[in-house]
Amino acid sequence: MGIQDDLYLSNNLLSLYAKCFGVVTARHLFDEMPYRDVVSWTAILSAHTRNKQHFEALELFDMMLGSGQCPNEFTLSSALRSCSALGEIECGVKIHASVVKLGLDLNPVLRTNLIDLYTKCDCTVEAYKLLAFVDDGDIVSWTTMISSLVETRKWNEALQIYVKMIEAGVYPNEFTFVKLLGMSSYLGLGYGKLLHAQLIRYGIELNVVLKTAIVDMYSKYRQMENAIKVSNLTPEYDVFLWTTIIAGLSQNLLVREAVSAFIDMELSGIVPNNFTYASLLNSCSSVLSLNLGEQFHSRVIMVGLEGDIYVGNALIDMYMKCSRVTTNAAKIFRGIASPNIITWTSLIAGFSEHGFEEVSFQLFAEMQAAGVQPNSFTLSTILGACSKMNSISQTTKHHAYIIKTKADDDMVVANALVDAYAGGGMADEAWRVIGMMNHRDPITYTSLASRLNQRGDHEMALQVIIHMCDDGVKMDEFSLASFLSAAAGLGTMETGKQLHCYCVKSGFDECNSVSNSLVHLYSKCGSMQDAYRAFKDINEPDAVSWNGFISGLASNGYISYALSAFDDMRLAGVKPDSVTFLTLTFACSHGGLFDLGLDYFHSMEKTYNVAPKLDHYACLVDLLGRAGRLEEAMRIIETMPFRPNSLVYKTLLNACKLHGNVPLGEDMARRCLELDPSDPAIYLLLANLYDNAGLSDFGEKTRRLMRERGLRRNPGKCWMEVRNNIHLFSTGQTSHPIIDEINEKLELLITKLKNQGYGYQESHDKLYHSEQLAVAFGLLSVPTMAPININKNSHICLHCHDFIMHVTQVVGREIIVRDGKRFHVFNNGQCSCRGH
Structure with a gap:
């Protein structure tokens, strides 16, 4: 029509393109326009800002000024918002100067933008000065500053501004409370309840946005009853409120209720969105329900959301966690047009969990080739795969990448490195990583201690406590469980009791993981009375608690009590698992109850649906x-x-x-x-x-x-704890401080055995075994009335078993040997194992 040069029409067309076809199409038109005014520049600049292309927005602002055009309040507002997003304080200050120069400093929108800029750039003094010019009752500026502080995680400063706002006589509105309630996840339920009380006191109208924020707050603290009660206070519902309710129920593992809420949502005529389906799929992952997950997958396909990034990520996670195969998750991944970091991380983690660590490494390389940079969770996941494979070469390779990208400053990544090196047997390298960390937390030391335990280095695991205390890092329930496990592995009763005292003082004895470790500790130390007391102190014993108790009874020779405890477990309504039946079969095997053991084995799958x-x-x-x-x-x-x-x-x-x-x-x-x-x-x-x-x-x-x-x-080793010191013995040992006295005592014992007609024969290798050396040391060092407790890293040999039985008859002492499988209590020429 020949009217393409009409500026008014071009500006309208520019706005149309920006809103309907995207910023790229709009930019093409803008570059071709022969004439541009402030409206043109403002339209294209605001389009870039809305699309989070903030660098390009500020470049356009500079080009506009260079072209001689004078910005208006809308141009300046968009430019300030881009400065806030990028933290560009210098550019923001220049724009502020332009605002003052143009006489727009009293404009409420620009003032709000400036408050947001200064707050996000840590210039709260300047932001507060701007608030001094706010008209009485201008809640928008105050709420903007509170919102900016919340977004930058400055909780205390946000609260201080809120208090100053109240003192200034400006009362909060629903938007203020929505922003403040967002902090409740970090400041505690008490804070959230206080805000809820205040909004009732101020008579704030409960619109659907505010109601959603309150429901979300209660959901995060497992207060679903209160959340539902708040949602029912007014009849208004929208998709965001329903999704918040469903997400809260899902996070609290109330899956049946979440599905019911989903049905109610559809019956009310509100169409679920991508976040609704993602929440429901996450709940399927939480309870490992593949059947339910597949049903929701079919619904997702019906509504055409399978390619959505959030739904796709939830589907990958669900299939990886709930299915035995990885094909479905891989198919979903291929259907996502632009996988993000969460998509890649879920896929990498899933393949690693299914035992395909090599595939995880390949995917990690593909992700980088696709231009997606790994975050701390991706790196910790790939290091977890290295740890599972015990692959030092892969660990060092990825460590090099982490150093190159300076990701080792992240505590999550550093902790994963410690775990990978310790899991691969490179404890020195793990300590080196710990030494280079700026900060350490309980997870750092717990990872190291648990890995040392897995490798049987219990003494080194207990040494971690000293480093932890020197570092000022307090033990939590997980680190305590690891240290108790180390004490159990060594059979060190005194160390275990000291840790038990710390548990009680710190209040961690209420945690099931710690209580279960205490049962394990006392069982391993042969003190079933203490183990029973620790077990009885557990408020709600789970399968792990019962398994530990039953195993302790069986390994200490209390076979009938172990089988009785299994009956008690069933009566308590706790379902036995595969570990339970492994323990029962062991108990029957070592108790000579062979037919009963067969019955337990056959009942696993038939009665309890536990596959052997x-x-x-x-x-x-x-x-x-x-x-x-x-x-x-x-x-x-x-x-x-x-x-x-x-x-x-x-x-x-x-x-x-x-x-x-x-x-x-x-x-x-x-x-x-x-x-x-x-x-x-x-x-x-x-x-x-x-x-x-x-x-x-x-x-x-x-x-x-x-x-x-x-x-x-591998040489058989024994160790004993005497007066808080560990004494180690190995076959043919010559290095113990009192080895001459030990050998003398053994010669005397053997002479007594021969004189009393016990027919002692030398071992095949002609050397004193570690058990014999430990027995002699115990007779020399342990008080006469106390039993001699010996720990061994493998099964006791028949030669030493007979030797100790005869020794107890000669010396009249009780000797307890904990070998690789069970306890042997020797007394008066008899053993608790009765030859089984």
């Missing part, structure tokens, strides 16, 4: 083997739904050794060596089988073959 795992089959083989039912045990191995590992074959080989079945034992040894040819325990079991069967030549040949192949058994 490989460990359960290994325990069943042990039970049948101890009963002498070797052929039946062999049939179990051949028919079980898992591929047998070396442990299963070794278990039956040990049973063959006990019952003298050489042909089957040789077959088991052959199968073991095919799977693990470098395990010296297989050679020693086979050699002992030959010895017991009177084939000592074959036994000697087997040991010689082991030595020729350069294989050595």
